[in-house]
Amino acid sequence: MTRGANGQVQDHDDQEYPFTERDFAMIAEIAHRRYGLYLQASKKPLVYSRLTKRLRALALPNFETYCQLLSEPQGQQEHAHLLSALTTNVTHFFREMHHFTALREKILPSLIEKARSGSPVRIWSSACSAGQEAFSIAAVIRKEARDFASLDIKILATDVDPQMIQKAREATYDHEQTDAIPAEYKTTMIEQNGDSFKIKPDIMKMVTFGELNLVDPWPMRRKFDIIFCRNAAIYFDKETQSRLWQRFSDSINISGHLMIGHSERLTGPAQAHFRNVGITTYQRLTDTAGGEITEKRMGI
Ligand SMILES: C[S@@+](CC[C@H](N)C(=O)[O-])C[C@H]1O[C@@H](n2cnc3c(N)ncnc32)[C@H](O)[C@@H]1O
Numbered sequence: 265m266t267r268g269a270n271g272q273v274q275d276h277d278d279q280e281y282p283f284t285e286r287d288f289a290m291i292a293e294i295a296h297r298r299y300g301l302y303l304q305a306s307k308k309p310l311v312y313s314r315l316t317k318r319l320r321a322l323a324l325p326n327f328e329t330y331c332q333l334l335s336e337p338q339g340q341q342e343h344a345h346l347l348s349a350l351t352t353n354v355t356h357f358f359r360e361m362h363h364f365t366a367l368r369e370k371i372l373p374s375l376i377e378k379a380r381s382g383s384p385v386r387i388w389s390s391a392c393s394a395g396q397e398a399f400s401i402a403a404v405i406r407k408e409a410r411d412f413a414s415l416d417i418k419i420l421a422t423d424v425d426p427q428m429i430q431k432a433r434e435a436t437y438d439h440e441q442t443d444a445i446p447a448e449y450k451t452t453m454i455e456q457n458g459d460s461f462k463i464k465p466d467i468m469k470m471v472t473f474g475e476l477n478l479v480d481p482w483p484m485r486r487k488f489d490i491i492f493c494r495n496a497a498i499y500f501d502k503e504t505q506s507r508l509w510q511r512f513s514d515s516i517n518i519s520g521h522l523m524i525g526h527s528e529r530l531t532g533p534a535q536a537h538f539r540n541v542g543i544t545t546y547q548r549l550t551d552t553a554g555g556e557i558t559e560k561r562m563g564i
Contacts, residue, residue, distance in 0.1 A: 281319055283312045287327035291315065291346075294334050299347055299424065300479035300508075302501035314349040318342070344426055351499050353428055355393040357437075357444040358400045360494065362543045363523045367401065367490075370542075371521055372408050375489055379415035388488045388515075390478060391496030392421035395432030395471070396441070399463050401492070402470040403445075403453045413466060420484070422476035432473045435463035478508060487517045494544075495525035506532025513537040516548040 288308050295301040303311060315330065322342075324330050333339035334346065358364055379385045389398040398421035406412050423429055442454055442461045454461040476482065478496065491512050497505045505528075512522055513534040524530065524544045538546035 279312070280316055281312075281326055283308070283327055287331065288312075290331040291327070294331065294343075295346065295350055296501065296504075298343055298479075299477065300500040300504035301347075301350055302499065302504070303350065311350065315346070318345055318349060344424075348425055348427065351496075353393045353425060355396050355495075356441065357396045358446060358449075359397065359444075360526055360544075363492070363494075363545065364400060364404055366521075366523075366542050366545050367404050368408055371490065372405065375417070376405075376409045376415070378489075379409070379417050380411070382416075384416040384418070384486070386486055386488045387417075387419045387490045388484075388492065389419060389421040390476070390491055390493045392423050392432060392473070393425075393428050394437075395421060395428075395435060395463075395473065396437075396444075397421070397492055397494065398432070398471045398473075399435070399453065399467055400445075400449075401490075402467045403449045405470065406452055406467060407449065412470070417470065419471045420474070420488075421471050422474050424475065424477040426475055429473050429475050435468055436460050437463075479504060482511070482515070484515070487515055488520060489517055490521045490523065491516055492523045493525075494523060495528070497528050498525060502531065506534065509534035513548065518548055518550070520548045522546040522548070 288303075288305075288311060291311055292303040295303055315327070318324075319327070319330055322330070322333070324333070334342055375385045387401055389401060392398050398419050401419055405417055409415060409417070421432060423432070436457060437454070438460050442450070445453055453464060453467055455464055456462075478493070479500075493508070493512065497508055500508065509522075509530050510533055516522060521541075522530075522538060522545075524546070526544060528544065530538060530540075530546055537549055539549055541547045
């Protein structure tokens with residue numbers, strides 16, 4: 265360890281840029297305030313290596329100037345890069361298959377009945393990355409309800425990362441990505457498009473994509489029948505997670521379901537409103553007062 269020109273402790277002499285405790289604390293504060301991310305001290309080397317690429321790309325002399333940029337109006341676009349650098353967009357079709365099995369066997373039959381009786385069914389893929397999760401849900405619905413096109417069943421798919429939403433809207437995936445689609449869904453789900461594969465139009469029609477930061481206010485008015493929030497809350501601190509589960513609880517219809525990631529657990533007051541009905545699968549029990557103030561619909 266050494267001390268930099270500003271007297272702050274630095275970890276290594278051989279680093280390309282000085283990275284002080286203060287720099288790390290500033291990055292961690294911005295990431296927490298803006299995205300609810302929790303960067304514990306052990307993440308310092310990772311943060312350094314991921315963000316060094318951004319300093320290089322922006323030709324900035326040090327982390328202090330980078331933090332300054334993040335707090336200025338002209339640096340607002342950089343927040344998306346900061347988030348991408350600190351989280352991962354890793355996903356795949358039918359990831360955590362047990363949720364799709366539960367969807368097919370236990371959850372969809374009554375929701376399809378609900379839709380056939382004329383009521384809308386709404387599903388939210390709330391950290392959808394490049395769209396594979398939402399398209400997998402749509403493919404299961406398409407297979408289970410032959411009359412799906414005449415039913416009012418819609419999927420809202422959102423992510424905070426604009427680049428991921430752009431990819432999701434393109435709905436084009438390469439061979440390695442589509443290999444994860446089980447054979448029984450392949451022909452109804454994708455079609456060859458040059459060297460890659462495109463999601464078929466009737467599957468795409470079921471899904472509406474939008475940018476949404478889970479720690480900001482949500483603009484949706486309707487409650488959902490199912491919310492998928494998998495492998496995103498893991499980046500949040502405990503308080504932000506608990507608040508998020510509570511907000512989901514306020515946004516799910518009675519008897520609706522919440523699916524979370526394999527290493528995530530429901531915590532805080534929301535636990536009282538859900539019962540565990542399968543692997544990281546929860547069902548909404550009772551009503552709660554309040555909920556989010558909502559201003560407009562996100563296209564569904
Ligand atoms: C590891 S991917 C998970 C994708 C998919 N849900 C799955 O389980 O395969 C995590 C996603 O969470 C998104 N994310 C991280 N923080 C977020 C936030 N504050 N609001 C919305 N999405 C966020 C990231 O952009 C990323 O696409």
